[in-house]
Amino acid sequence: MVDLHGFGNQLWLGLVVTLELALASLVVGLLLGLLGASAKLSSVKALQWIANIYTTIIRGIPELLTVLIIYFGATAFLMSIASLFGYDEYIEIGAFAAGVTALGLTFGAYATEVFRGALQSIAKGQNEAAIALGMGPYRTFYRIILPQVWRLALPGLGNLFLVLLKDTALVSVVGLDDIMRKANIAVSSTKEPFLFYSAAAFLYLALTVVSMAVVHFLEKHANRGIRR
Amino acid sequence: MDFSIVIEYFPKLLEGAWVSLQLIFLSVFLGGVFALPIALARTSKNRLVSGLPFLYIFFFRGTPLLVQIFLVYYGASQFDVVKESIFWPILREPFWCAIIAFTLNTSAYTAEIFRGAIQAIPVGEVEACKTIGMTKVQMYRRILLPRAFGIVLPAYGNEIILMLKGSALASTITILDLTGMARTIIARTYTPIEIFLAAGVIYLAISMVVIAIFKQVEKRQNSYLGPNLIKVPDKG
Numbered sequence A: 001m002v003d004l005h006g007f008g009n010q011l012w013l014g015l016v017v018t019l020e021l022a023l024a025s026l027v028v029g030l031l032l033g034l035l036g037a038s039a040k041l042s043s044v045k046a047l048q049w050i051a052n053i054y055t056t057i058i059r060g061i062p063e064l065l066t067v068l069i070i071y072f073g074a075t076a077f078l079m080s081i082a083s084l085f086g087y088d089e090y091i092e093i094g095a096f097a098a099g100v101t102a103l104g105l106t107f108g109a110y111a112t113e114v115f116r117g118a119l120q121s122i123a124k125g126q127n128e129a130a131i132a133l134g135m136g137p138y139r140t141f142y143r144i145i146l147p148q149v150w151r152l153a154l155p156g157l158g159n160l161f162l163v164l165l166k167d168t169a170l171v172s173v174v175g176l177d178d179i180m181r182k183a184n185i186a187v188s189s190t191k192e193p194f195l196f197y198s199a200a201a202f203l204y205l206a207l208t209v210v211s212m213a214v215v216h217f218l219e220k221h222a223n224r225g226i227r228r
Numbered sequence B: 001m002d003f004s005i006v007i008e009y010f011p012k013l014l015e016g017a018w019v020s021l022q023l024i025f026l027s028v029f030l031g032g033v034f035a036l037p038i039a040l041a042r043t044s045k046n047r048l049v050s051g052l053p054f055l056y057i058f059f060f061r062g063t064p065l066l067v068q069i070f071l072v073y074y075g076a077s078q079f080d081v082v083k084e085s086i087f088w089p090i091l092r093e094p095f096w097c098a099i100i101a102f103t104l105n106t107s108a109y110t111a112e113i114f115r116g117a118i119q120a121i122p123v124g125e126v127e128a129c130k131t132i133g134m135t136k137v138q139m140y141r142r143i144l145l146p147r148a149f150g151i152v153l154p155a156y157g158n159e160i161i162l163m164l165k166g167s168a169l170a171s172t173i174t175i176l177d178l179t180g181m182a183r184t185i186i187a188r189t190y191t192p193i194e195i196f197l198a199a200g201v202i203y204l205a206i207s208m209v210v211i212a213i214f215k216q217v218e219k220r221q222n223s224y225l226g227p228n229l230i231k232v233p234d235k236g
Helices: A008-041 A045-060 A063-084 A095-120 A124-132 A137-174 A179-190 A193-222 B004-042 B047-062 B065-073 B080-084 B094-120 B123-132 B136-173 B178-189 B192-221
Strands: none
Touching: A008 A045, A008 A095, A008 A137, A008 A179, A008 A193, A045 A095, A045 B192, A063 A095, A063 A137, A063 B136, A063 B178, A063 B192, A095 A137, A124 A137, A137 A179, A137 A193, A137 B065, A179 A193, A179 B065, A193 B047, A193 B065, B004 B047, B004 B094, B004 B136, B004 B178, B004 B192, B047 B094, B065 B094, B065 B136, B094 B136, B123 B136, B136 B178, B136 B192, B178 B192
């Protein structure tokens, strides 16, 4: 292990936090993406509207601003609700929770478009065949639609995950102890910014390479039944 | 919530938005200029020529923009050589550091877009150029680059939107761009939701204008293809 004036260990701990944040946001984002895509494709006008507003707003404002709005906004929001119930102490949501919310929302907005495209390119006959076999709507979705959507959406989702991984650095601005903040702390006590920010860059590169390999593996797995 | 505070500080926010626009315009312009040679080198069949741009693109696309900004702004000052060099007056200014980091970053992404476009041109067109007897320069200037420009437009529009959103990071190195200005106002008034939402609305407005402009340019540039022939690729 590289020592880096004794801060090597700290950077490792930061790496773990970054990974946790990325994976937690991924789960939230995937769920939001599926929900958003279903809403956009639903026949209910109101749902389409909500999904469109959601993706337009999230995709149009900077991720940093989203993180800041959630971090400060959620605190003020929770406090105003709590004061309705007569609780006037200071409440603060953690940087991690705010980060997962903000990055999950961002990932979800882009994933909505990816899932929508994938859902739309699945042949109508698949759905009809499932109904003809007597499957209910939920079973049709889990057994027939979702595995095919997964295959089609994977390349897009893989790209989005790489973007998400890099966006995690933004949460350090509100004080989450990820790679970036650990590097900041190390810089303030050693006065060697180039060394530590390069180390941070290297860690992010390593994460990117590993994620690319995992996505490649998943794609291969998802495509196993497909002839090229 | 008290939205009168937004009205009071709106001119300040617009001031910040103007700084953001300068950042975006300069770095997108410079990034585009640098991206072209990088993309051309990247498409070279010579491994030695294409290797360096590959590493450049790999680094700038694989690390967060925040790290890159900090590397330029804080990192450069670690070396006395830099501090004594003629570049120090530039590297001391947060504004120029942001421009440098953004330019490097966006040129890597743009180079990949250009490369994709150059490679998306049908081989037949290159062969046709050769058959007519065009030189390499003529082929690029008259056929390949104008064709690539048309193919590139939708993805390039996306890249500018990404740069617009990335420009918010300038606030982390003390620049009073739209986000930085919003944070300064909030430090004074403590009304985070109102001010941040107002800033969000301004960002949204800017990105809508960019999208509208690109739609027009695309329509003009690709009109010879007939309607709806170019698909707009999504982010990522």
